[in-house]
Amino acid sequence: MLVLLAFIIAFHITSAALLFIATVDNAWWVGDEFFADVWRICTNNTNCTVINDSFQEYSTLQAVQATMILSTILCCIAFFIFVLQLFRLKQGERFVLTSIIQLMSCLCVMIAASIYTDRREDIHDKNAKFYPVTREGSYGYSYILAWVAFACTFISGMMYLILRKRK
Template identity: 85%
Template structure:
């Protein structure tokens, strides 16, 4: 049982780390001359511009920012509640509250990545016009990590739902 508990804790911490990296790092959309995320756009690794209210599609970017931050916060809260429930729940009870919060985190990261996938072209047209760049590029590793974090938080949420406290 101790090995299972250690695996669950490591899995949850890995999920949180993936969410932090995907939220913070600047590699959601990369091209030959630029890389961009939901916070800023960098051209030639030197000219970085923050995305602010003057940005054309700012409300879409803001929705992605908010849901990624919320997902990261919910994942951390779920871990803290899991640790509290580990010592407070009676033997044989399930970690339902932890599971619900972790699945909400999963939903938030899915919403953020889905919005970005759907609106990516609109978001980066503004960049192309500002810097005389092509919109051509590819999804960066932060975007891929967001989808991996979605899978990890979903599996983690299901594990908590199924998990019972045993001796």
């Protein structure tokens, strides 16, 4: 039982770390001489431009930013609630509250990655002066980590839903 508990805790912490890295790191769209994410655009590894309200489709990027941040926060809250429920739940009860919050985190990261997937081309086309060399790019590891975090938070949320407290 202790091994299962350690695995669940490690899996949850890994999910939170993936969400944090995907949110913060600057690699949602990468190429040979640039990298871009939902926070800034860097060309030649030195010239960085912070994304602000002068960008067209800025509200789209804000939606991605907000849902990724919310997802990370919800994942951390779910972990703390899980720890509290370990000590407060009666034997045989399920970790439903933890599951609901973790699945909400899953939903938020899915929304963020889906918005970016759908709107990326429009964002780059409408802001050509900020994205001059991004046509030849591809999705970066932060974007991929966001989708991996989606899968991890979904699996984790389902585990908490099925899991019952034992002695």
